[in-house]
Amino acid sequence: MQVQITLPYQHSQADLETALRHRFGADIPYRILKRSIDARQHRNIRVTYSVTTDTHDPAADFQTLIARQKQQLQSKEVMNARPVVVGTGPAGIFCAYWLRLHGFTPVMLEQGPPMMQRIRDMARFMKQGDLHPWSNICFGAGGAGTYSDGKLITRIRSPFISFVMQTFVDHGAPEEIRYLYNPHLGSNKIRQCIKRLLDSMEESGITIHYNTRFTGYRTSNGEHISGVETHDGQSLDCHALFLATGHSARDVYRLLRHRQAQMSLKEFAIGVRVEHPAVAINQIQYGPKYRELYGSIETAQYRLASTWKEEARAVYSFCMCPGGYVLNASTDSTGVVTNGMSNYRKSGRFSNAAIVVNVSAADLAERGYDGIDGGLALQTELEATFRASVNTPGSSHIVPGQRLQDFLQGESSSSLLDSSCLNPVAPSAMHKLFPEFMYSALRKGFTSFDRKMRGFSSHERAQVFGLESRTSSPYRIDRDRESLRSPSHPNLYPIGEGAGYAGGITSAAVDGIRAAQAYIQMLTGVEGEEMTQKSKHDSEP
Numbered sequence: 188m189q190v191q192i193t194l195p196y197q198h199s200q201a202d203l204e205t206a207l208r209h210r211f212g213a214d215i216p217y218r219i220l221k222r223s224i225d226a227r228q229h230r231n232i233r234v235t236y237s238v239t240t241d242t243h244d245p246a247a248d249f250q251t252l253i254a255r256q257k258q259q260l261q262s263k264e265v266m267n268a269r270p271v272v273v274g275t276g277p278a279g280i281f282c283a284y285w286l287r288l289h290g291f292t293p294v295m296l297e298q299g300p301p302m303m304q305r306i307r308d309m310a311r312f313m314k315q316g317d318l319h320p321w322s323n324i325c326f327g328a329g330g331a332g333t334y335s336d337g338k339l340i341t342r343i344r345s346p347f348i349s350f351v352m353q354t355f356v357d358h359g360a361p362e363e364i365r366y367l368y369n370p371h372l373g374s375n376k377i378r379q380c381i382k383r384l385l386d387s388m389e390e391s392g393i394t395i396h397y398n399t400r401f402t403g404y405r406t407s408n409g410e411h412i413s414g415v416e417t418h419d420g421q422s423l424d425c426h427a428l429f430l431a432t433g434h435s436a437r438d439v440y441r442l443l444r445h446r447q448a449q450m451s452l453k454e455f456a457i458g459v460r461v462e463h464p465a466v467a468i469n470q471i472q473y474g475p476k477y478r479e480l481y482g483s484i485e486t487a488q489y490r491l492a493s494t495w496k497e498e499a500r501a502v503y504s505f506c507m508c509p510g511g512y513v514l515n516a517s518t519d520s521t522g523v524v525t526n527g528m529s530n531y532r533k534s535g536r537f538s539n540a541a542i543v544v545n546v547s548a549a550d551l552a553e554r555g556y557d558g559i560d561g562g563l564a565l566q567t568e569l570e571a572t573f574r575a576s577v578n579t580p581g582s583s584h585i586v587p588g589q590r591l592q593d594f595l596q597g598e599s600s601s602s603l604l605d606s607s608c609l610n611p612v613a614p615s616a617m618h619k620l621f622p623e624f625m626y627s628a629l630r631k632g633f634t635s636f637d638r639k640m641r642g643f644s645s646h647e648r649a650q651v652f653g654l655e656s657r658t659s660s661p662y663r664i665d666r667d668r669e670s671l672r673s674p675s676h677p678n679l680y681p682i683g684e685g686a687g688y689a690g691g692i693t694s695a696a697v698d699g700i701r702a703a704q705a706y707i708q709m710l711t712g713v714e715g716e717e718m719t720q721k722s723k724h725d726s727e728p
């Protein structure tokens with residue numbers, strides 16, 4: 188039986204149990220499926236639980252599936268070959284982890300350093316501006332996931348989501364992520380989980396070569412990949428290659444284009460990161476008296492979107508970080524890129540989110556960014572323009588910023604207000620740096636958001652930073668829908684966000700498992716496995 192229980196915001200575990208006893212007429216075992224906050228009525232903010240009496244743990248189904256498949260694989264000669272997984276972001280990690288559970292001993296290549304070195308490199312970049320090309324917000328142990336905000340919500344549907352959550356819990360995440368509507372680990376907790384996961388994977392027999400960049404591959408008949416090459420001249424034999432290099436691996440895109448791997452242009456989005464005092468967002472979402480009414484309520488979130496169908500235009504918020512920090516997520520010194528993070532407690536003084544405009548193939552073609560590489564060309568060009576607006580040549584240390592009111596009115600800001608940005612910020616006339624179609628869409632978007640959340644765009648302390656350009660990959664590395672293999676290289680599995688099949692931590696992790704599972708099914712000859720069939724692999728918006 189499944190029931191919904193709604194309680195006032197301030198309640199205890201005992202209140203929930205009393206309500207359940209009342210509903211069921213007795214004390215019976217239960218499992219929380221979802222917990223969400225309903226703040227539509229500011230004077231009566233409530234929490235809704237979706238609870239089931241079915242206490243069957245889905246983790247047990249995975250144990251059965253893995254045990255059966257492991258048995259089927261046992262006698263196969265291929266078990267002596269080591270699959271190669273490139274990239275230690277969520278897609279690469281969960282792919283290698285699933286393979287290891289089935290008895291394979293994958294080799295992982297990661298261009299960046301292990302976690303502790305990466306943390307030191309990032310601290311140096313924030314303070315002194317020395318950007319390490321392979322050790323930054325996007326590159327290094329754990330991939331972009333390591334510095335992510337740790338929001339685990341996803342729009343995809345897949346039975347593997349519960350496996351991903353359970354794996355995080357097994358590596359130190361709080362149990363609540365299994366049932367919260369909006370599970371959030373924060374940068375601090377996800378980093379710890381990923382470190383534990385990577386350490387345990389190495390202990391279990393997976394080899395991870397850090398500071399080792401994948402630079403090429405050889406083929407046996409022009410198609411089948413027989414080996415991979417690294418920047419330091421190593422060469423590894425390869426039976427199956429899982430490419431999980433993320434959306435910022437521009438050298439990998441260049442390599443694949445050069446080798447004529449089948450790829451296509453993928454639509455993406457570009458915009459700014461907007462920041463408000465967290466109190467301002469709390470007051471809009473919970474009402475001006477939220478402190479008196481609820482005491483220490485969790486920092487408020489928002490999700491905004493406006494679409495103009497006739498213009499095929501959409502402006503929406505993305506990666507909202509309540510009580511968070513604006514980050515300089517640049518991966519090289521040719522451009523500046525922003526992003527956001529928050530810690531588990533969401534206790535920072537500011538709240539930020541990306542506000543982005545969709546960029547379609549037609550937008551690119553109309554402006555001369557033709558062909559498959561058009562998205563990357565626009566992305567690179569704009570990042571460089573934003574960088575140059577506040578930095579000296581060869582540096583991407585300083586983040587361009589502008590007061591939101593000035594941005595919307597087309598005026599330069601003479602100074603900036605206090606902000607959460609961990610890198611230095613400087614005023615930039617960002618309204619002049621966007622192509623006209625993006626700037627006018629952003630203005631329209633902010634205007635409509637102010638109607639949905641009164642004071643959102645007119646708040647005098649709101650500021651924008653840029654460029655928010657790495658919302659997703661500008662390419663899709665094509666693959667067959669069922670086998671998940673590249674049409675040009677039959678043993679290449681392009682996976683995760685960089686290949687265009689995921690839009691966040693959970694969907695990238697699920698995609699990694701799906702690819703490993705597709706490989707296993709190909710080897711066992713058991714097609715149409717229920718677990719894989721149920722998954723939907725569209726990328727998130």
Ligand SMILES: Cc1cc2nc3c(=O)[nH]c(=O)nc-3n(C[C@H](O)[C@H](O)[C@H](O)COP(=O)(O)OP(=O)(O)OC[C@H]3O[C@@H](n4cnc5c(N)ncnc54)[C@H](O)[C@@H]3O)c2cc1C
Nearest residue numbers: 274276277278298330331332336338401433683684691692
């Ligand atoms: C600051 C920030 C905050 C974010 N917050 C969230 C959030 O709260 N929730 C959410 O769902 N998503 C968030 N994301 C997005 C999320 O992190 C990504 O969607 C996810 O990490 C993608 O996983 P991936 O495995 O596909 O690629 P990545 O995590 O990008 O990993 C790719 C890895 O491949 C390595 N690599 C690249 N090229 C090579 C090469 N040639 N050789 C060897 N290694 C290579 C890279 O160094 C990197 O470690 C955030 C991202 C950032 C940057």
